[in-house]
Amino acid sequence: MKTLLLEQMTWPEIEEAMEKGMDTVLIFAASVEQHGPALPEITDTAIGYAEAVDLAKRLGNTLVAPVIRPGLSRHHMGMPGTITLRPEVFRGILEDYVAAYVHHGFKKIIITSSHGGNFGELTRITEDLAAEYPDICIVSGCMLEEVDELLVEMDRTEGLFPGTCGGHACDWETSVMMMIDENYVRKEKLAAGYIGQFTPEVADRFFNEGVKSISENGVMGDPTGADAERGRRYFEMYQALQERAMRKNLEEWRKNNE
Numbered sequence: 222m223k224t225l226l227l228e229q230m231t232w233p234e235i236e237e238a239m240e241k242g243m244d245t246v247l248i249f250a251a252s253v254e255q256h257g258p259a260l261p262e263i264t265d266t267a268i269g270y271a272e273a274v275d276l277a278k279r280l281g282n283t284l285v286a287p288v289i290r291p292g293l294s295r296h297h298m299g300m301p302g303t304i305t306l307r308p309e310v311f312r313g314i315l316e317d318y319v320a321a322y323v324h325h326g327f328k329k330i331i332i333t334s335s336h337g338g339n340f341g342e343l344t345r346i347t348e349d350l351a352a353e354y355p356d357i358c359i360v361s362g363c364m365l366e367e368v369d370e371l372l373v374e375m376d377r378t379e380g381l382f383p384g385t386c387g388g389h390a391c392d393w394e395t396s397v398m399m400m401i402d403e404n405y406v407r408k409e410k411l412a413a414g415y416i417g418q419f420t421p422e423v424a425d426r427f428f429n430e431g432v433k434s435i436s437e438n439g440v441m442g443d444p445t446g447a448d449a450e451r452g453r454r455y456f457e458m459y460q461a462l463q464e465r466a467m468r469k470n471l472e473e474w475r476k477n478n479e
Contacts, residue, residue, distance in 0.1 A: 225277045226270075228287045235325075238284065245283040245329040246322045249273045250315070250343060252292040252336040255300035255432075257390035257440035259410040260398060262302050266290045268394065269335035271401050272460065279464050283331075286322070289314055293338045299433040308342055315346050323357055331467055333362030337388060338428070340365035358478075360470035362463045369419060371462055375455055384416040384442060386455075389432070391442025396452030403449065411447065414440025 222238065224230060227246070230238070251269040253262050261267075269288040277283040291304040293311055306314075315332065322330055332347045334340050344361060351359040372386040375393055379385075386393040391414075398405045414436035417423070426434050433439065 225274055225283070225285050226287075227284050230284075235284070239326060243282050243284055244327055245280065245331065246286050246327045247273050247277050247280070247283050248286040248289065248315070248318055248330065248332045250289040250292050250311075250332070250334045250336065250339045252294050252297075252304075252338065253290050254292075254294040254297040254303040254305075254336075255439045256394065257410075257414060257438055257444070258412055259407045259444065260390050260395060261405055263290075264390070264394060264398060264405070265292070265336040267401055267405065268397055271397075271456070272335055272463065275456075275460055276463055276467070279460070280331075280467065286318060288335075289318070292334070292336050293342055294336070296338060296428050296431045297439070299431045300439050311339075311342060312346050315343075316350065319350050319354070319359065323354055327357075329358040329360075329471065331360055331362060331471075333463065333467075337365055337368065340368075358471065358474045360467070360474055362470075363466035367462060367466070368459075371458060375458060378458075379451060379454070381446075382416065382443070384418065385446075387415060387440070387442025388419065389441035390414070390439060390444060392444050392447050392451070393442070393455050395444035395447035396449065397456050398452070399447060399449040400452030400456060406447075411445045412438055412440065413443035413445055414438050416443055 249269040251266040256264040266288050273285045277285050291306055294303050294305040297303040298305055319330055334343050347361045372388055375386045376383050
């Protein structure tokens with residue numbers, strides 16, 4: 222197969238792939254939102270495509286749905302260009318995606334995100350969809366809390382100051398974008414933002430008062446030392462986390478439905 226992206230395939234190619242056992246669809250939800258002065262608004266979407274294709278290869282028999290964007294980005298609306306969906310619109314898009322893939326005969330649907338602001342709502346929506354389609358395996362990937370723990374591990378593994386991988390336009394995201402395509406990054410504009418613990422109090426301000434209440438330039442972390450090679454290591458760490466979560470959730474569904 223030339224591609225695992227459903228949007229790049231013809232319908233006969235999709236039909237043939239399904240007949241050969243490609244029975245799983247991976248749905249990523251991303252965003253169109255500010256990512257500081259050095260990264261473009263499409264950052265989460267570009268990363269989402271890279272993660273989705275890689276995970277589809279790891280899982281096998283999996284095709285990739287068009288990455289959903291924009292997403293839930295109300296906390297980034299303080300900067301020009303950000304688009305945010307109403308939660309009910311976001312839910313409706315996911316419901317229509319799943320309804321279409323169920324209609325076409327896919328047996329497993331995995332839903333996850335490359336944008337932190339989507340995770341909470343995605344979990345609720347995925348649980349509701351799983352109840353609506355009890356004969357279809359509908360599961361999620363990792364949880365946001367696991368991502369937060371991984372960011373701490375990334376700092377420690379790379380010997381970086383705690384908070385360098387702060388989770389938004391930070392060393393992690395910037396390095397991964399360099400890995401995907403160096404041209405995405407305005408290197409001369411790289412600048413640190415908020416560097417510190419993402420405590421419950423900080424998280425509350427971040428999501429309810431907006432990122433500008435914490436970081437004037439919209440960056441959570443320090444991307445000034447980012448590089449593509451470190452991006453490859455970050456990417457591997459994150460993909461391993463997602464793969465473990467997806468395989469665990471798929472196996473739990475199988476056991477519960479034997």
